[in-house]
Amino acid sequence: MLKNKFISIIFCFILFNSCEEESKISFVEVKITTENNDSVEINIPEAIGDMTIAEVINSEINHTVMSALHIGDSENITSKSVEESIDTFNKEYKNFMNEFPDSAQVWNAEIDGEVIYQSDEIISVSISSYVNTGGAHGIFHISFLNFSAETGKRIPNGNLFNDITAFKNMAKTYFDTSIKDKSTLFEKDNFTLPVNIGYTEDGLILAYNVYEIAPYSTGLIDFTIPYEEADDYLVFKGSR
Template identity: 35%
Template sequence: MIFIGCKEDRNLIFEPSNFKNETCKNCASITILVPRALGNKKIDEVINTALREEIISILKYDDEVDANSIDSAMESFQSEYIQLRDKFPEEATTWEATINGEVTYENDTILTIRLDYYLFTGGAHGYSSVRFLNFNKEKGKELGNEELFSDIEAFEGLAESKFRIKEKIPNSESINSTGFMFENDVFYLPENIGFTKEGLQLFYEQYEVASYADGPIVLTIPLVEIQKYLIPFRS
């Protein structure tokens, strides 16, 4: 008898979840396409809840508005646009919100979802950015940035070294010597950190450490170089 062993596929199952508001002359334009976890495990609920809350946070123009669903957040966005348009009919241009999500990394333990979004609510230009959501599948929880690392201070030292090399900042000079705007002239990690197939990505938003004209600042470090700094997880 010959026994053939097969590695169990522990990847989660997703389906595309699409939201789009009514198309009309006086409507804001809202398009959302994100993955939705289909299983009945705790982690599936945690993922879907985190995605919903993140989308609501992106769409809420007024923090005082009580939005507890994606639909109500879309209604809030549309309502704010209508109020502005009615108040300044000659100046108001159509508002726009586009949110796209995808799974950028998954192994037996870790799952990362990246949200790319663009908002235009008037003015000279819109605003685009990225948000990473990281999850521990085994524990059924969303992870904060500090929970990704076994030694975050040591990783920060490595990240600064990589950042200086990429941006051509001499080690003998301050981190802001070439025009960056790190607070107190001290390197720090961005708010947005997530796993991708290429490695761990550090995503500094516009204005976070540089001017708007410089755009987002992105640093990707291969996982093989940082394994010892990360929480133990199976690849």
């Protein structure tokens, strides 16, 4: 009798662990396109596993992609899917060519994503886009999306830190080291944290998109703070 009870406990333990393993989130790379698409290339990660968590993560990733493809105010996105955004982008280009048939300008968009960090607490995804819709050059843009590994919900930057003021003061020293010519900055004496902060295997990465703090010619400005320096300020520890 005691032996059977022991076997039942072991079975329940194995079953519980098996269910926990199945509920973990993993990612696969997906290529998204449509039947008549010839201008847009998209390769992004898709969360799989616990569907409750995965759907929340994928919704945020897809919204970021749709924002990158949207022409005009990003607050007025009407597309219901990435595929619809692709078709709309191609339609806008055809309208442009109908209006300016002699134009040699070719529109194109390239969007790539990858999981740059994953732990039991936090998942960081990087989405980079290069969109060219005319003008002197296209625009490169990067977005870091931080998700709770338990719920899939997006974590605002402010919720990453237990003392954001102290972190900002520490981050400024790394920023000053990475900027060789401060005269290129819009406000050279006013340090602000970037919109994009993400976790990587090497440390916390901070990235300023073009036009965020400097002109287009300066390009993307980024630097990484090792976890041994950053962890004291982080709610979700990055060191292993």
